Amino acid sequence: MSTPAPLLDVRNLDAYYGQSHVLRGVNLHVQPGEVVSLIGRNGAGKTTTLKSVMGVLRSRTGQIRFAGQDITRLPSHRVAARGLAWVPEERAVMSTLTVRENLELPPARPGGWSLERALEAFPVLRERGHHPGSKLSGGEQQMLAMVRVLRAGPRLLLLDEPSEGLAPVIVRRIGDIIESLRADGMAVLLVEQNLRFASRLADRHYVFVDGQVVDEVARDEVGARHGDLLKYLSV
Numbered sequence: 271m272s273t274p275a276p277l278l279d280v281r282n283l284d285a286y287y288g289q290s291h292v293l294r295g296v297n298l299h300v301q302p303g304e305v306v307s308l309i310g311r312n313g314a315g316k317t318t319t320l321k322s323v324m325g326v327l328r329s330r331t332g333q334i335r336f337a338g339q340d341i342t343r344l345p346s347h348r349v350a351a352r353g354l355a356w357v358p359e360e361r362a363v364m365s366t367l368t369v370r371e372n373l374e375l376p377p378a379r380p381g382g383w384s385l386e387r388a389l390e391a392f393p394v395l396r397e398r399g400h401h402p403g404s405k406l407s408g409g410e411q412q413m414l415a416m417v418r419v420l421r422a423g424p425r426l427l428l429l430d431e432p433s434e435g436l437a438p439v440i441v442r443r444i445g446d447i448i449e450s451l452r453a454d455g456m457a458v459l460l461v462e463q464n465l466r467f468a469s470r471l472a473d474r475h476y477v478f479v480d481g482q483v484v485d486e487v488a489r490d491e492v493g494a495r496h497g498d499l500l501k502y503l504s505v
């Protein structure tokens with residue numbers, strides 16, 4: 271059986287902040303329905319990769335293809351319209367708006383989550399409906415930020431450190447949500463420093479060191495390569 275064409279295909283990606291050359295020749299791909307993680311130490315270039323894919327960082331060279339189309343030169347709103355969604359590390363919840371207003375603000379697109387589906391999947395958001403975004407816990411903010419972008423019906427979800435700063439029980443809940451999205455056929459590209467969380471979820475891991483992908487580890491190799499992975503992440 272032949273491998274299906276990648277949903278996301280990143281080739282020879284270099285990225286810059288002004289004069290600073292941050293990504294060097296990054297190659298990676300995500301298959302339809304696959305969960306892939308980017309792991310590595312602080313500053314290794316993982317967030318920059320997500321920003322480059324999303325078209326938020328435009329100072330870059332190489333090629334980014336999504337569902338067979340070249341999206342390298344598209345501005346971020348047109349990248350989003352093709353079916354990519356990004357939840358940044360800071361979670362981008364509108365702090366002065368209520369949970370309900372945060373959910374209603376992005377209109378649901380065809381194939382996206384309705385308000386009802388969102389509130390059914392995340393009962394805590396229904397309970398907190400009238401609370402301002404600023405009063406939510408970190409886990410509630412992460413759930414709200416994820417649901418906001420799911421309203422647009424993305425085919426690929428880019429998540430930047432979704433487990434960061436959350437209690438273990440909430441981290442497990444976020445993991446369950448990602449698994450249910452995968453079961454629905456969504457692909458996920460995940461930046462993580464929490465190896466236990468990433469290895470529970472991801473089908474493959476790309477290891478970043480100094481702006482380059484230096485290793486790729488499949489789910490069934492994680493056990494045997496655990497020591498290497500810890501070394502890549504240790505400071």
Ligand SMILES: Nc1ncnc2c1ncn2[C@@H]1O[C@H](COP(=O)(O)OP(=O)(O)OP(=O)(O)O)[C@@H](O)[C@H]1O
Nearest residue numbers: 287290292310311312313314315316317318319478
């Ligand atoms: N806005 C910016 N301007 C200049 N340099 C930046 C900017 N954002 C990130 N960098 C630098 O780019 C490099 C890669 O950063 P990036 O945020 O992609 O790393 P990361 O692997 O996601 O780590 P982290 O977990 O710390 O976010 C780092 O050296 C960082 O200092």
